[in-house]
Amino acid sequence: MAIPVIAIFDVGKTNKKVFLFDERYNIVLERTSCFEETADEDGDPCDDLRMLTSWVHDTVEELEKLSKFDIRAINFSSYGASFVHLDENGKPLTPLYNYLKPYPEHLKRQFYDLYGGEVKIATETASPVLGNLNSGMQLYRLKYEKPEVFDKVSYSLHLPQYLSYLLTGAPYADITSIGCHTGLWDFRKNDYHEWVSKEGIMQKLPPVFPSDSALEVNVAGKQRFVGVGLHDSSAAFIPFISSFHEPFVLLSTGTWCISLNAFNSSPLTVEELNNDCLSYISYKRVPVKASRLFAGSEHEQQTKRIASHFDVSPTFYQKLKFNPLLAGKLRGGSEGTGVLKNNSNLIASAFASRDLSLFVSAEEAYYQLILDLLKLQTKATSLVLEGASVNRIFVDGGFSKNSIYMNLLASAFPEMEVYAASVAQATSIGAALAIHKYWNKQPIPANIIDLKFYSASEIAI
Structure with missing residues (x-):
């Protein structure tokens, strides 16, 4: 009889792992992959999004062939401070920019001068001023550095939610990614910060899906529960x-x-x-x-x-x-x-x-x-x-x-x-x-x- 399991994709900066856990949360299968980094258009290192995407699809296909396991659900965890920007066809528009990529000083000054200063924004969003590590600033940067690309964005997904999207085809946001030093969330109001709406970024962000819920979708011809992904x-x-x-x-x-x-x-x-x-x-x-x-x-x-x-x-x-x-x-x-x-x-x-x-x-x-x-x-x-x-x-x-x-x-x-x-x-x-x-x-x-x-x-x- 096949063992009931959940498959978890755990995507770090260095190692990309997949685990199968049984109902007692014992690891019954573990695989680790390491990918060579690539570079974005500025020559800065970043994860290879095409390779990562292929790895998820190929791994799911391989796991579904293992007759000894009954994969009942799938979920994802990953570093969350990077966005995948999707066009109207659900295809990525940009590289997966590294959260350590240097942030332009003039854009930083422009943003904080307009919205009340670093201390005000940092306090309201519970986010130290961290440049690209504030993933909301990546969206602000895209809007002003590459407006033609920004205009084509249908949805911007944090990486854990992009990984889930590869299986569900449903674009969602998740509160653990939004609420993690992104500069996007106003902790006083428990909602997106006003700058997100004023900059026209709100329309690029999909609806928030509960972190402890799952979608029932068809994966490799079988019905599976798939989580929306979590910040690691x-x-x-x-x-x-x-x-x-x-x-x-x-x-x-x-x-x-x-x-x-x-x-x-x-x-x-x-x-x-x-x-x-x-x-x-x-x-x-x-x-x-x-x-x-x-x-x-x-x-x-x-x-x-x-x-x-x-x-x-x-x-x-x-x-x-x-x-x-x-x-x-x-x-x-x-x-x-x-x-x-x-x-x-x-x-x-x-x-x-x-x-x-x-x-x-x-x-x-x-x-x-x-x-x-x-x-x-x-x-x-x-x-x-x-x-x-x-x-x-x-x-x-x-x-x-x-x-x-x-x-x-x-x-x-x-x-x-x-x-x-x-x-x-x-x-x-x-x-x-x-x-x-x-x-x-x-x-x-x-x-x-x-x-x-x-x-x-x-x-x-």
Whole structure:
């Protein structure tokens, strides 16, 4: 008898994955693909939209041929800060512009001068001023840089919703993508911001479809329930908010390390916005206060630099075990909380400017990197802790498996209970849980999340 499953497409900047989960949320099939980036018309790197589109169609076709599985539903999670602009025939009009693409200064000034300034817009939309990372600004840019293209746009879909559209043919928006530092949503009014209407952008945005609902469509000749797709950070939060009801902060680690607190409803302050805080809207339309750090990306780049300098494997750090004596020795050398990267307006730690010849080994340099990153992470996470009685931090993603990082994080928050939260693909399970009622006859299991407690050592960060 075929196993009832849900298929989840999880599209990251680096890896494109597909999972099949059974009714107990066990992974019964997993496939990973990596695509070479292409470039847009300005020469800036971006995901290859044609390849991504073909991968979705080809993968669905392959999965439907697996007789041992009964695919009852399909959903998607992806980074959300990029739009796919569709013409009247549903064909993409532009490349999938990278959210780190530099934003023209003159357009930025034009926009904020017209609509009341950066502080006003950032506060109302709960979105720090981030250029292309504010995906609404991508639409504003398209209108003024390429008006002939803008005029041809029938619908602009955030990437998760485009992936869903490939199967449903139905253009929809989703609140988790709209409400994630886009600059589009007015958190005071719980509606699109007035500038969206004034600029004629509203007509390019499709109706909002509930994040916890699904469409019944014909896929490869069979009726399937298909979700509208979720922003990846919001999807990763769903297993936790479904499992724990006492206040907590989730530190979701990957390319971005995002601290999420759904138990802090206070409005964003100017200081918080200046420190890259924002508010997400969860799949249940509840605001989630968050702070972001580009720490995973920096970790990847700096470990490569260490490996090259000491002539070791780029994965050398995966074999290291926590050494409190070494951490204590380096503690005094961790001053400096970071420097500003001029090219992308992202905060980086002090490690990028450190002289590697001052370290005796790759291990010592790596400990300094983690200490430097945690100087920033402590500050970022503390921003969402203020004003909320939280005493637990759950860490999921790449850093949750890193004993050096986890031990030092516990030392940085000695008053908190710090747990490595092992969720087999939290983002993908979140996307599956969002539409659980459409495909799964079983109750949600109580053991989706495995926790490992880390106690604070005497090493202070």
